[in-house]
Amino acid sequence: MNTLNSILVLCATFLAVFCQSTLVGFRNLIGAQPDLLPSLVVYAALTTGLGLGSAVAVLGGLCFDALSSNPLGISIFPLFVIALIIERYRGLILRDQTYAQFMIGLAASAGAPLVVLLLLLNTARVPMIGWGALWQWIVVALVGAAVTPLWFAFFGWWIRKLSYDTLPESIARPNREIKRGRS
Numbered sequence: 001m002n003t004l005n006s007i008l009v010l011c012a013t014f015l016a017v018f019c020q021s022t023l024v025g026f027r028n029l030i031g032a033q034p035d036l037l038p039s040l041v042v043y044a045a046l047t048t049g050l051g052l053g054s055a056v057a058v059l060g061g062l063c064f065d066a067l068s069s070n071p072l073g074i075s076i077f078p079l080f081v082i083a084l085i086i087e088r089y090r091g092l093i094l095r096d097q098t099y100a101q102f103m104i105g106l107a108a109s110a111g112a113p114l115v116v117l118l119l120l121l122n123t124a125r126v127p128m129i130g131w132g133a134l135w136q137w138i139v140v141a142l143v144g145a146a147v148t149p150l151w152f153a154f155f156g157w158w159i160r161k162l163s164y165d166t167l168p169e170s171i172a173r174p175n176r177e178i179k180r181g182r183s
Contacts, residue, residue, distance in 0.1 A: 053083030109144020
């Protein structure tokens with residue numbers, strides 16, 4: 001299951017980056033481009049751990065930066081920090097609860113753009129900051145929060161469809177003693 005889940009998550013990472021850079025209808029409608037990578041990192045870090053969360057952060061961040069006007073590699077650090085924080089507190093998080101998934105997705109989707117903004121302010125590039133940026137930040141955070149529980153449902157459905165059911169255990173214990181002959 002772990003390998004299948006990793007392959008599905010990495011394929012979804014590439015598809016999410018591709019869709020959010022080419023499908024502009026939703027962006028033109030609401031005036032903001034939603035970012036699906038923080039919510040996908042939340043799913044990867046909560047279900048499998050730091051390894052897949054880091055892979056999604058690195059591959060997704062590089063692909064996202066290659067298709068945007070960001071400097072190459074600037075999105076990796078915020079996504080990796082999300083995976084690292086979730087791995088640190090993974091035992092305390094109620095990962096099966098939709099409310100917890102929503103709130104962690106909200107925090108991750110709101111925090112990642114802020115860290116990217118702080119990193120951009122330390123480079124030679126001057127980002128456009130204004131009241132429109134506040135609207136975009138709110139939309140990105142809310143869409144990321146809403147998509148996070150959907151990732152859990154989507155990948156859970158795929159795992160159920162592509163993996164086999166476990167067989168129930170036998171009634172007889174495997175360590176029982178069988179006596180033969182007359183007693």
